[in-house]
Amino acid sequence: MTFPFPEQPGTTWAATPPPECPAHARPGAADGLARLFGPEAAADPMGLYERLRARHGAVAPVLLDGDLPAWLVLGYREILEVAGTPARFSRDSRNWRWFREGRVPPDSPLLPMIAWQPVCLFLDGEERNRLRLAVTDSLDRFNRRGIRRHITRFTHQLVDGFIERGEADLAEEFCEHLPMLVLTQLLGMPDEYGPRLVAASRDMVAGTATSVASNAFIVDTLMELVRSKHTTRGHDITSWLIDHSSRLTDEEVWNHLRVVLIAANETTVNLLKSTLRMVLTDPRCHASLAGGQMTLPDVVEQVLWSEPPLMTIPGRWAAVDTEVGGQKIEAGDMLLLSLAAGNHDPAVRPDPSIPLHGNRSHLAFSSGPQECPGQNIGRAIADTGIDTLMARLPDVRLRIPEEELRWTSGWMTRHLTSLPVTFSASRPAHSGATAGTAFERPPGTTPHDGSLPAAEPPATPPPGPPPAAPVPRGRTSWWAALKAWLRG
Numbered sequence: 254m255t256f257p258f259p260e261q262p263g264t265t266w267a268a269t270p271p272p273e274c275p276a277h278a279r280p281g282a283a284d285g286l287a288r289l290f291g292p293e294a295a296a297d298p299m300g301l302y303e304r305l306r307a308r309h310g311a312v313a314p315v316l317l318d319g320d321l322p323a324w325l326v327l328g329y330r331e332i333l334e335v336a337g338t339p340a341r342f343s344r345d346s347r348n349w350r351w352f353r354e355g356r357v358p359p360d361s362p363l364l365p366m367i368a369w370q371p372v373c374l375f376l377d378g379e380e381r382n383r384l385r386l387a388v389t390d391s392l393d394r395f396n397r398r399g400i401r402r403h404i405t406r407f408t409h410q411l412v413d414g415f416i417e418r419g420e421a422d423l424a425e426e427f428c429e430h431l432p433m434l435v436l437t438q439l440l441g442m443p444d445e446y447g448p449r450l451v452a453a454s455r456d457m458v459a460g461t462a463t464s465v466a467s468n469a470f471i472v473d474t475l476m477e478l479v480r481s482k483h484t485t486r487g488h489d490i491t492s493w494l495i496d497h498s499s500r501l502t503d504e505e506v507w508n509h510l511r512v513v514l515i516a517a518n519e520t521t522v523n524l525l526k527s528t529l530r531m532v533l534t535d536p537r538c539h540a541s542l543a544g545g546q547m548t549l550p551d552v553v554e555q556v557l558w559s560e561p562p563l564m565t566i567p568g569r570w571a572a573v574d575t576e577v578g579g580q581k582i583e584a585g586d587m588l589l590l591s592l593a594a595g596n597h598d599p600a601v602r603p604d605p606s607i608p609l610h611g612n613r614s615h616l617a618f619s620s621g622p623q624e625c626p627g628q629n630i631g632r633a634i635a636d637t638g639i640d641t642l643m644a645r646l647p648d649v650r651l652r653i654p655e656e657e658l659r660w661t662s663g664w665m666t667r668h669l670t671s672l673p674v675t676f677s678a679s680r681p682a683h684s685g686a687t688a689g690t691a692f693e694r695p696p697g698t699t700p701h702d703g704s705l706p707a708a709e710p711p712a713t714p715p716p717g718p719p720p721a722a723p724v725p726r727g728r729t730s731w732w733a734a735l736k737a738w739l740r741g
């Protein structure tokens with residue numbers, strides 16, 4: 254898992270890069286280096302990666318917000334090398350020379366995802382192993398059937414919220430909500446937590462004026478959850494982390510819950526959007542699915558190759574003077590891993606148009622000692638959620654031409670802003686199905702109309718989950734419906 258980054262406008266902290274940094278190793282200093290923020294990177298991140306690869310090779314010097322220097326690792330093999338050798342490339346952000354020298358401003362938008370925290374993402378050695386073992390063991394305890402039951406239930410609830418209209422924005426009304434609703438169940442929260450945490454997470458990741466209040470709401474909610482689980486255990490990640498033999502402190506427990514909750518939500522939302530877009534627009538996908546040559550999990554893997562949920566992740570700092578990809582890296586330098594560029598490296602994928610059915614050697618979930626331990630949960634949410642959605646909406650189709658779809662990009666992510674569709678309207682499958690999906694904002698956060706509410710202290714949603722909504726039966730399978738639709 255990787256920590257999400259609030260997309261914020263760039264600042265102008267440094268007019269020129271500090272001495273002895275990657276920028277000074279190239280003619281023109283800062284003026285000659287690509288910046289991973291601003292119009293060029295946002296408009297065409299993949300194009301930028303390929304231009305950098307053509308100019309510098311597998312590892313390129315770049316500038317971050319505030320013209321802070323870093324190395325962008327573009328090569329597939331080089332990413333594996335950096336991710337897999339923690340003795341040379343540490344996860345501990347306190348090794349960054351500009352941190353040590355106090356040259357990162359306190360308002361830098363880089364801080365939310367690179368400032369050191371007591372979680373396994375920022376640790377090396379035995380301490381990292383202790384914490385990661387607790388997270389991995391806890392995530393592995395879920396069986397697929399139990400997870401898919403939650404995914405199916407919440408998918409039906411969300412679809413019942415818009416099925417009578419005959420149209421919907423699946424990005425806004427489905428993809429943005431399903432992962433968080435499922436994750437709150439896995440963490441052992443009642444249904445009432447889901448809607449407000451969806452709103453808080455989206456507000457925080459968007460980097461709004463109230464993102465700090467949203468983060469505080471999430472932290473307070475998780476701290477209260479940990480306190481309650483000390484007296485009432487359950488079949489959930491929170492209880493398993495508390496009871497794990499690694500003996501996590503309460504601070505370590507809620508910090509890891511926050512990483513699981515926010516990082517898994519952000520990546521799975523993006524995966525859902527990209528997979529749905531491919532199912533609705535790609536003729537190769539339609540033909541393969543209808544002909545039985547490709548399953549929905551195959552489509553998910555193809556998306557993970559072509560459009561990984563996170564384009565670039567921060568996260569390695571050179572522990573020693575070393576070399577990678579022909580570039581001399583000094584101790585204290587930051588390295589960013591460009592997962593999208595690595596997946597398109599011509600050295601390992603000379604023809605991107607060739608399908609990669611069943612091939613999971615992509616970098617979408619990183620690699621090495623920090624490979625995402627919750628990746629199968631994300632896969633399950635994507636393929637089960639979309640399968641259930643398509644069974645409910647067998648004639649769903651895009652409401653606008655594909656070329657009118659719009660994307661928003663930061664230097665870490667690129668995702669669809671909307672996915673408008675139309676379908677045959679029908680009645681909800683059962684009354685009361687939408688209970689728990691009235692998405693209210695957490696106190697003190699920014700509503701979608703841009704107005705600022707009066708500040709309120711964070712409030713924890715009330716305990717006691719409502720009964721599970723029944724799942725509709727007797728519907729035609731998605732595969733049969735899709736085949737009939739395509740052949741008609």
